[in-house]
Amino acid sequence: MNTNQYTMGRVEWIMLLALSLLWGFSFINIKNSLDQIPPFTLVFLRLCIAFSALLLWCLISNKQLRLSAREQLLLLGGGLLSCAIPFSFFTWGQQHVSTSIGAIFNGSVPFFTAFLAHFFIGGSERMSWRKALGLGMGMLGIITIMGLDKLNNFDLTSLGQLSMICACFFYGCSGIYYQKFVPDHIDKTVVTTYTLIWAAIAMSLVSINIEGIPSFDYRLDVWLSLFILALFSTALAYIILFRLLKRAGPSNTSLNTFIIPVVGIFVGIALLGESLNSQDIFGVVLIFSGVAIIRNFDSLLKKLFRKKATPTKLKL
Template identity: 30%
Template sequence: MVNAATDAKSTISPLAWALLILLGLLWGGSFFFARVAVQHVPPLTLALSRFVIAAVALHVYLRGRDGFYDTLRRRAGAFLLLGLLNNAIPHSFIFIGQTHIGAGLASILNATTPVWTVLIAHGLTKDEKLTPRKFAGVVLGLLGAVLLFSPHLGAGADAPLWALALPLLAAVSYGFAAIFSKRFRGVDPTAIAAGQLTASTLIMAPVALIVDQPWSLALPPPGALAAMLALALVSTAFAYILFFRIIGLAGATNASLVTLLVPPSAILLGIVFLGERLEIIEWAGMAVIATGLVVLDGRLALLMRRRLLHN
């Protein structure tokens, strides 16, 4: 996650749009790959494998340039906390939740991240307080989350409430990470990604080894192994590089539009390849959350205001 406060670009080129759509597919694909892999690999071991492989790939990509290792040493404590909030906790929670819920539903719940970020920023910062527009976006986002939970409150629910709560708690953790990441202003974003994934590996290694004892597990089938590699290399390492490329082309605020693209990608992959289906009320929840994100973003309202003034 990247702070978008310093973004100054107001337009998006066709190339940036193409890369943004591709990134939406890659990050939507992470929920799909996780759903495939978690059927054969314990969630904590899956999270660890994602961090290890992606961290190694980014270390190879950086090759220690621009003082990366010096930055890693000087900011070791900050990287550990960022890795905990932005990777170890949320990815573990999402993967555990996905043992009972599909890729599409998990991605929609996780799409509430900007809502929690706004609420956390209001409580912890002095310069990012709630405005009427932000408050409206937060209310819509929370209402969408309530709609997603509502089909699972009855006795015949097909998924336990804790499985839905975990991706939501992951979104809260992402919100805290977004605020904390401001401490990394001026640091190469790719180095931040490599640093936090390295820290996440150190955090998750003892947890996964103690809880899952992966050496005692059966070798996953080829499909699950392929999903694990795709999750780490495609939807994590390459996706981070692509994300920062988009920031360079269109700015961080425009890059954050990927939040709206991830759930449709995850839902489409889940429907086509996993046979998942969403109920009408879950589609409604996604629509309400998406509306809340658009309100929080504010650009659509600004564009409409400008057109009214020009008319």
């Protein structure tokens, strides 16, 4: 699509905020679900419920679900990189890390994307002094939150934080992978559906072998958190994401990088009584500053608020 057709009007801002809220609230639902569901089983159940909902959406919308063996193989790789592996790292890590800190680390994905894009995408995505500065500030922010003392004395909290950093690395890998290898002609909702299906198949092997067959004997509030996580923070969030990408474009959509950690921190403090110390706050400032530099935030804001022509109507 021509970027001249992208717009960031009232509807697009509402969609962006809705997407950020859905993903920002996922941290508290993961935390609550972990109260009774083991981490790998939680990832498996989340994926199963989400792909079932998206598959139903595809059938209702008459999406073309038939793909070649090569395309399925590519989406298998995507399912591992974008869902199975990072979901597992993040969910396991959140057992030992607060919701607020988890949200902060999630905001570091652009650093890994920028670093990997230099080697695997090239062109305009190559590392510049601006991106290198942003990357350095972001890494310094992560180290600040983890604490130099804990880097020398690893405990479960440190391992949880490291696990979340690994998840962000794989999220960065998945963005590069989809850009380079997954064909553009496949409907994005279909891509997501098969991505979740393959990820669920992979996690069924992991969760059953490590944690056994799920008992399903969970409290009502745990079931509620699980379904909210799967249906809203996964299935619905992806539907909104692809609509927003078509209407507003990838640069405008990337603004969720700034909003999601804010939502996650607010939820952790307001609903769980968590707190951030001065070291955490300084780390947050460094990470946000690094992301702003990498995203070229000043020029992005000018682009957002420049008057644009109304785009043609698009359907997902």
